[in-house]
Amino acid sequence: MKRSHLLHAALLAAAAVLGMSAPVPAADIDTQRLLNADKNPADWLTYHGSYKSWHYSGLDQINTDNVKNLKVAWMHAMPRSTRGLQSFPLVADGVLYYSGSYNQVYALDGATGELKWAYKQKLNEDLVAKQTHSPYNRGIAIGFGNVYMGTLDGKLVAIDMQTGKFKWETKLVESEKLTVGFTGAPLLVNGKIIIGSQGGEWPYRGPIFGVDANSGKLLWTFFTVGGDENDPARKTWGGDSWKTGGGGGWMAGGYDPKTNTVYWGTANPAPLYDWGGAEWKTKGARPGDNLYTTSVIALDPDTGKLKSYFQELPHDAWDFDSAVGEFVMLERGGKEYIVHANKGGFVFVYDPQLKVQNVWQGVKNINFVKGIDPKTGALIGRRDLAEGKHQALCPFIAGGYSWNAGSYNPGTDLYYKVGNEWCMDLEVIKTTPVLEPMAQLNIGSNFTVNKTTPDGGKARGHVSARDPITGAVKWQVEYAEPPLASLLSTKGNLVFVPDARGWLHALDARTGTELWKHNNGQGHNGGIISYTAKGKQYIAVATGWGGLAGDDYKVLYGEPWTSMPTDQGTLVVFGM
Amino acid sequence: MRSRFPGAMLALLVVAAFLGSSAVAAEMNGPMSSTKKPEAPAVAMPQGQPPMDPKAGLDVEKLFAGTCGWCHSGGGRMAGKGPKLMDTTLTDAEIVQRIKVGKTGAMPAFGSAFNEVELQAIVKYIRGLREDSPPK
Numbered sequence A: 001m002k003r004s005h006l007l008h009a010a011l012l013a014a015a016a017v018l019g020m021s022a023p024v025p026a027a028d029i030d031t032q033r034l035l036n037a038d039k040n041p042a043d044w045l046t047y048h049g050s051y052k053s054w055h056y057s058g059l060d061q062i063n064t065d066n067v068k069n070l071k072v073a074w075m076h077a078m079p080r081s082t083r084g085l086q087s088f089p090l091v092a093d094g095v096l097y098y099s100g101s102y103n104q105v106y107a108l109d110g111a112t113g114e115l116k117w118a119y120k121q122k123l124n125e126d127l128v129a130k131q132t133h134s135p136y137n138r139g140i141a142i143g144f145g146n147v148y149m150g151t152l153d154g155k156l157v158a159i160d161m162q163t164g165k166f167k168w169e170t171k172l173v174e175s176e177k178l179t180v181g182f183t184g185a186p187l188l189v190n191g192k193i194i195i196g197s198q199g200g201e202w203p204y205r206g207p208i209f210g211v212d213a214n215s216g217k218l219l220w221t222f223f224t225v226g227g228d229e230n231d232p233a234r235k236t237w238g239g240d241s242w243k244t245g246g247g248g249g250w251m252a253g254g255y256d257p258k259t260n261t262v263y264w265g266t267a268n269p270a271p272l273y274d275w276g277g278a279e280w281k282t283k284g285a286r287p288g289d290n291l292y293t294t295s296v297i298a299l300d301p302d303t304g305k306l307k308s309y310f311q312e313l314p315h316d317a318w319d320f321d322s323a324v325g326e327f328v329m330l331e332r333g334g335k336e337y338i339v340h341a342n343k344g345g346f347v348f349v350y351d352p353q354l355k356v357q358n359v360w361q362g363v364k365n366i367n368f369v370k371g372i373d374p375k376t377g378a379l380i381g382r383r384d385l386a387e388g389k390h391q392a393l394c395p396f397i398a399g400g401y402s403w404n405a406g407s408y409n410p411g412t413d414l415y416y417k418v419g420n421e422w423c424m425d426l427e428v429i430k431t432t433p434v435l436e437p438m439a440q441l442n443i444g445s446n447f448t449v450n451k452t453t454p455d456g457g458k459a460r461g462h463v464s465a466r467d468p469i470t471g472a473v474k475w476q477v478e479y480a481e482p483p484l485a486s487l488l489s490t491k492g493n494l495v496f497v498p499d500a501r502g503w504l505h506a507l508d509a510r511t512g513t514e515l516w517k518h519n520n521g522q523g524h525n526g527g528i529i530s531y532t533a534k535g536k537q538y539i540a541v542a543t544g545w546g547g548l549a550g551d552d553y554k555v556l557y558g559e560p561w562t563s564m565p566t567d568q569g570t571l572v573v574f575g576m
Numbered sequence B: 001m002r003s004r005f006p007g008a009m010l011a012l013l014v015v016a017a018f019l020g021s022s023a024v025a026a027e028m029n030g031p032m033s034s035t036k037k038p039e040a041p042a043v044a045m046p047q048g049q050p051p052m053d054p055k056a057g058l059d060v061e062k063l064f065a066g067t068c069g070w071c072h073s074g075g076g077r078m079a080g081k082g083p084k085l086m087d088t089t090l091t092d093a094e095i096v097q098r099i100k101v102g103k104t105g106a107m108p109a110f111g112s113a114f115n116e117v118e119l120q121a122i123v124k125y126i127r128g129l130r131e132d133s134p135p136k
Helices: A002-017 A031-035 A125-129 A232-234 A550-558 B005-012 B061-066 B092-101 B116-127
Strands: A071-077 A091-092 A095-098 A102-107 A117-122 A139-141 A144-150 A155-160 A166-171 A187-189 A192-196 A208-212 A217-224 A254-256 A262-267 A295-299 A306-311 A327-332 A335-341 A346-350 A356-361 A388-392 A407-409 A416-423 A422-430 A443-447 A460-466 A473-479 A489-490 A495-497 A504-507 A514-519 A530-532 A536-543 A570-575
Touching: A031 A187, A071 A335, A091 A139, A091 A530, A102 A144, A139 B005, A187 A254, A192 A262, A254 A327, A262 A335, A356 A504, A356 A570, A407 A489, A443 A550, A443 B061, A489 A530, A495 A536, B061 B116, B092 B116
Parallel strands: none
Antiparallel strands: A071 A570, A091 A095, A095 A102, A102 A117, A139 A144, A144 A155, A155 A166, A187 A192, A192 A208, A208 A217, A254 A262, A262 A295, A295 A306, A327 A335, A335 A346, A346 A356, A388 A422, A407 A416, A416 A460, A422 A443, A460 A473, A489 A495, A495 A504, A504 A514, A530 A536, A536 A570
């Protein structure tokens, strides 16, 4: 800190002596400021709000008493928003930065929406046209004078925060062969950028990278499938299946500075559905536990060395990633906990060493297991799917929980989270990984989403407020269609729910009572934050429909999704 | 398991070249461009794989369950993320064209993934779809 301030002062002095106009100082977002992100609610510095991943704003200018007066302050349209706008804005010193499809980034005045700069990454467009989970981008990292973004064609790029000029890029993944690249947000810790590649259904090994935040130099690579050469994880893959095992880490993780530990959720193995069925330990496409897929892993950000891990679903046979859940870090009774949602609809509660403290079920319609032992995390009564037809597997492939983040509010001590109640029929079929000329999805089944659920209801969603450790329900609000956007809770005792139809709801965080709503004109499938600019609180939400989970809404629910655009993206910002 | 991956095919696996920095000097590029310098990626694909055996033919049933079924539900028999393919009103040529070039934001382009014979096999599969197609 001191050195950089001195250097900055010296540069200003030099500029003055030389008669030059003083350069605009680069925003000084260093490690210390990132560590204290949760203590400065004026900014929103990281994807998950802070390293604690609370998705909580400590601002209360907008609160339960006056939220009825909330109005649109400004909007910004993102061009070429194929598959909508799925990203999370970040804010530092009153400037808002956000990314969108085809790796575009915009910097805007947080009070007025006036453009400061626009950046468009030059992409291999032929490759992008061949990608399935593309061309959206879900977020960026800021700090060290840069905006960092993973690209669809496998690069990490650094853009000057002040000018929007390209600084450097590092090619990390050979997307031209592997098809996938990056869509998730990077995490900046201690001068390193941590970013996980897409993977899951693609036949590769799902790497997570550590890159020097200043130079762009690759420091380490961690393979979520099989680890390094001598890693015992490799023995959890029968035959050569580790070479095409999927994995990856397509959402940003969390960080505990006390122990210098990065926590990351890993994706599912490939093929998603394994015809080995109940004999999966010795037969099928990928015999064994398949480490480190569908796991939470603790990494040393300096070296990429694995400190500890817990595999939430050994031999995941249902595509219920651990990549989806944010790592909510909190203390209770002098003890530290990490709360992490799995796509299967369960929430795992860990200690910092990833030892299971509790597991609770957040979704009603689950039958891929009969349960999970809350003391050990062991699966009880697995429903393994042999080759052939299977009815009403719950949840649906899009998950009981999806990648949209929940929110923990320290004022209410409640964890707010969208849950999805939906199921599917499928036919498991033996497949062969396609690697040439470029890798293709390896699903292992044909499937169809069901309009009804085994409990006699319809495919639907809910937002629940629960004790994050025990899962005890304080309140729950039902939605006819699962909201697919992230939640925000605030010190003003509000929970914001951006829904799939286009309504942004403000609920009382204590009771779930709806206090305000506004129709943004298209579904939400991205992030929501709060910040201040020129001393005034704003709420910024991504609008724009067209994500992979949302693509099923046409069939599930008809209108308004049949006619809803899937190529529009607008950032809508509200103020008093 | 071995039979799925001929030994030689993956023996030449180039694991993470770990080539370290491939960062590029900022002054070479503006905001609308990025480096043109070819870079060795940190993670490379298995190398030296033999080409697919054209005589083996394309098992479209497998292909659908591996790649297409993500969007085309029920093996193409029902609408899902993508449209129902059974009883499509598109001509054979239109089907081939859609598979080749895709549709922005909806379907990837598979033009480099399949040859003409394989494309015709996919068309034949789509034309043969029936509600009561027996499960394999």
